[in-house]
Amino acid sequence: MTSTTLSHAHPVHFDAYGKKLGMWIFLFTEVLLFGGLFLVYATYRFLNHDAFHTGSAQLNVVMGAINTVVLLTSSLTVAMSITALQRGDSKRAINLIMWTLLLAGTFMFNKYYEWYTKWEHGLFPGMEHYKELSPGESQFFNLYYFMTGLHAIHIIVGSILLMVVAYYIKKGTINQKRYTYLENGGLYWHLVDVIWIYLFPLFYLII
Amino acid sequence: MTAIPQTRPYVNFFDEKRGFMSWLVTEDHKRIALLYFYAVMGFFIVAFVLGLTMRLELIAPGATILDPQTYNEIFTLHGVIMIFLFIIPGIPAIFGNFALPMLIGAPDVAFPKLNLISWYLYVLGGLMALSTLLYGDGPADTGWTFYAPYSVKTGTNVTVAVLAAFVLGFSSILTGLNFIVTMHQMRAPGMTWFKMPLFPWALYATAWIQVLATPIIGITLLMIVAERTLGIGLFDPALGGDPVLYQHLFWIYSHPAVYIMALPAMGIVSETIPVFVKKSIFGYKVIVYSSLAIAFIGYFVWGHHMFTSGMSGPARVIFSVLTFLVAIPSAIKVFNWIATLYKGSIDIKPPLLYSLAFIFQFAIGGLTGLVVGALATDIHVHDTYFVVGHFHYVMFGGTGFAFFGALHYYYPKIWGRMYNLKWANIAFAIFFIGFNLVYFPMLVLGMMGMPRRYYDYLPEFTLPNLISTIGSWVLAIGLIIMIVNLIRGRKGPKASTNPWGSVTLDWTHTQSPPSLYNFDETPQVERGPYDYRNYEQYLQEHNKN
Numbered sequence: 001m002t003s004t005t006l007s008h009a010h011p012v013h014f015d016a017y018g019k020k021l022g023m024w025i026f027l028f029t030e031v032l033l034f035g036g037l038f039l040v041y042a043t044y045r046f047l048n049h050d051a052f053h054t055g056s057a058q059l060n061v062v063m064g065a066i067n068t069v070v071l072l073t074s075s076l077t078v079a080m081s082i083t084a085l086q087r088g089d090s091k092r093a094i095n096l097i098m099w100t101l102l103l104a105g106t107f108m109f110n111k112y113y114e115w116y117t118k119w120e121h122g123l124f125p126g127m128e129h130y131k132e133l134s135p136g137e138s139q140f141f142n143l144y145y146f147m148t149g150l151h152a153i154h155i156i157v158g159s160i161l162l163m164v165v166a167y168y169i170k171k172g173t174i175n176q177k178r179y180t181y182l183e184n185g186g187l188y189w190h191l192v193d194v195i196w197i198y199l200f201p202l203f204y205l206i207i
Numbered sequence: 208m209t210a211i212p213q214t215r216p217y218v219n220f221f222d223e224k225r226g227f228m229s230w231l232v233t234e235d236h237k238r239i240a241l242l243y244f245y246a247v248m249g250f251f252i253v254a255f256v257l258g259l260t261m262r263l264e265l266i267a268p269g270a271t272i273l274d275p276q277t278y279n280e281i282f283t284l285h286g287v288i289m290i291f292l293f294i295i296p297g298i299p300a301i302f303g304n305f306a307l308p309m310l311i312g313a314p315d316v317a318f319p320k321l322n323l324i325s326w327y328l329y330v331l332g333g334l335m336a337l338s339t340l341l342y343g344d345g346p347a348d349t350g351w352t353f354y355a356p357y358s359v360k361t362g363t364n365v366t367v368a369v370l371a372a373f374v375l376g377f378s379s380i381l382t383g384l385n386f387i388v389t390m391h392q393m394r395a396p397g398m399t400w401f402k403m404p405l406f407p408w409a410l411y412a413t414a415w416i417q418v419l420a421t422p423i424i425g426i427t428l429l430m431i432v433a434e435r436t437l438g439i440g441l442f443d444p445a446l447g448g449d450p451v452l453y454q455h456l457f458w459i460y461s462h463p464a465v466y467i468m469a470l471p472a473m474g475i476v477s478e479t480i481p482v483f484v485k486k487s488i489f490g491y492k493v494i495v496y497s498s499l500a501i502a503f504i505g506y507f508v509w510g511h512h513m514f515t516s517g518m519s520g521p522a523r524v525i526f527s528v529l530t531f532l533v534a535i536p537s538a539i540k541v542f543n544w545i546a547t548l549y550k551g552s553i554d555i556k557p558p559l560l561y562s563l564a565f566i567f568q569f570a571i572g573g574l575t576g577l578v579v580g581a582l583a584t585d586i587h588v589h590d591t592y593f594v595v596g597h598f599h600y601v602m603f604g605g606t607g608f609a610f611f612g613a614l615h616y617y618y619p620k621i622w623g624r625m626y627n628l629k630w631a632n633i634a635f636a637i638f639f640i641g642f643n644l645v646y647f648p649m650l651v652l653g654m655m656g657m658p659r660r661y662y663d664y665l666p667e668f669t670l671p672n673l674i675s676t677i678g679s680w681v682l683a684i685g686l687i688i689m690i691v692n693l694i695r696g697r698k699g700p701k702a703s704t705n706p707w708g709s710v711t712l713d714w715t716h717t718q719s720p721p722s723l724y725n726f727d728e729t730p731q732v733e734r735g736p737y738d739y740r741n742y743e744q745y746l747q748e749h750n751k752n
Contacts, residue, residue, distance in 0.1 A: 025418055029421070033422040033426045040430075047447070125437055134447075
């Protein structure tokens with residue numbers, strides 16, 4: 001979509017405000033997508049308070065905290081890349097996107113490590129130990145895997161978006177005058193970040 | 208907006224480019240509207256035939272042509288196709304896509320490529336839904352609501368059906384998003400929000416529901432998929448899951464979705480009535496606010512689907528009160544339409560007939576809606592044919608009729624030809640009689656206590672069922688005559704650019720069929736959309752020939 005819209009033949013000028021408005025509306029849908037899950041989380045937490053407590057104690061707070069810092073830093077680098085492009089320094093903008101991608105990779109690696117240690121202990125959907133959990137605890141881990149899994153998919157999608165944007169910055173179609181697509185990519189990245197900021201306390205911190 | 212090349216001679220959007228490929232990669236909102244039209248009509252006919260089959264099974268007690276499992280699969284597929292592939296996208300994606308840019312004086316929608324992507328997602332979702340017929344243990348047999356825990360336990364192809372609904376939801380969200388930005392950014396100079404015609408307003412309210420409600424069903428359906436494929440048992444009572452929570456999540460989307468289906472139809476009615484009575488719409492602003500109020504309140508009434516599912520008393524009372532509240536703006540619109548007709552010079556043409564039928568049938572559907580929205584009476588008729596009759600009066604008698612009204616209204620604009628008016632009227636009459644013959648007996652059956660979703664019934668329900676089945680044949684004959692008449696109309700006499708004498712921009716400032724960018728020059732809007740004072744003089748000055 002990114003490249004060709006710039007050159008499409010309709011007699012309409014490039015509407016940066018409209019494109020940003022569209023992105024914001026799309027972000028609303030993302031918020032509501034996770035909103036449905038937060039509702040399920042709230043209900044099941046209310047119904048199984050003690051079990052959620054036990055489940056939460058089995059997560060690694062240090063890993064979660066590290067990942068939070070990593071993701072917040074990646075939001076900083078993506079914001080810096082927008083400023084760099086607005087100042088006309090497209091090389092630095094691409095560099096900062098690369099940093100963002102590197103931090104995203106770090107996040108995903110930590111996430112993988114966390115899931116893997118759970119898997120080693122048989123605490124993974126479908127495995128033996130998982131079936132022995134109390135109903136409430138199993139709901140905690142159901143939600144943990146579903147919500148962090150969906151969030152991880154969003155990290156992957158966001159990374160692909162940023163890669164595409166970086167490619168077009170290099171090509172010059174996204175530039176100092178037309179930086180809306182980078183801004184939109186950044187907005188999406190911030191959203192992924194914001195969702196994590198809610199997931200982290202919900203699963204790791206609240207006791 | 209930038210200037211549009213002035214010297215270009217008129218070429219209509221069909222002739223702009225030729226060939227099959229030019230349609231598959233088109234970014235023109237009018238062509239995308241037609242792509243939607245052919246796809247939607249195809250799915251509609253499939254689901255219509257499924258409905259006829261169900262009615263045939265119910266012609267007499269006992270098994271007649273279907274076994275119980277097949278009947279369950281057929282009513283599920285009928286519901287899924289009619290709801291996700293016909294009623295929800297029908298009016299917005301076809302007539303909204305076609306007319307919205309012209310009604311607000313724009314050359315296209317805000318994101319033409321996204322518009323095309325929406326269509327491909329729609330087709331993908333539709334094919335996924337149909338594909339469930341072909342493999343495995345047959346199509347889903349859960350009903351279109353996919354209620355847990357049955358939907359996570361049945362061996363039928365629920366996973367693909369649910370993913371199809373997810374993809375279709377995505378398509379719906381992108382269309383809504385596109386329309387919102389279009390209306391914010393691309394109105395012609397002089398067209399303030401309150402000079403915008405009412406069909407765009409209805410689409411605007413609809414688009415917000417599409418954007419804000421659809422993600423909830425998206426995530427809910429994904430949870431069903433995760434439960435079926437990954438063993439993440441979020442709704443399994445054995446694992447501490449709560450099936451009633453699934454019902455809540457499902458209806459948080461699916462009740463607002465009812466307004467996604469109804470609001471654009473109301474927009475079509477508001478658009479056609481002033482044209483055929485040559486009079487300004489009564490209470491323009493009130494209709495606008497009613498649309499927004501329906502969209503807003505409609506978000507908070509979902510619990511009325513679950514009065515018998517186990518909810519606290521206070522919650523049931525609150526949902527019931529809110530349900531009664533949402534009826535108010537709908538009723539306001541009905542009164543406004545009738546007041547518009549009052550002392551107008553009514554010109555009975557097929558589009559107006561469909562709009563009048565909408566008012567009549569929507570009123571029955573709406574009032575029976577209050578019967579099921581009230582706590583005490585709902586307990587009596589819950590899960591009976593009364594509910595089936597009620598929602599078919601709203602969805603088919605309301606939105607379905609408005610859909611065909613819109614088709615008859617925009618026909619000369621889309622193809623530049625006129626169908627045979629006499630045959631259109633005859634088709635309408637048969638269609639109207641057939642419809643009421645099918646569904647009115649259902650209201651009676653429900654009151655008598657016949658439960659829904661069974662392939663069989665007790666002997667005392669025979670007569671109304673027989674009438675209903677005969678009605679379904681009358682309905683089918685009406686539909687066939689209508690379609691044949693419309694197909695023949697493609698070779699009918701050339702229509703003038705403004706055969707109905709409308710004063711909105713889509714008729715006054717464009718050719719029939721319109722050119723690629725609709726307008727030769729960006730229109731300057733000075734008049735209100737339904738200003739019929741001295742309209743004959745206005746049309747003489749502005750109409751193209």
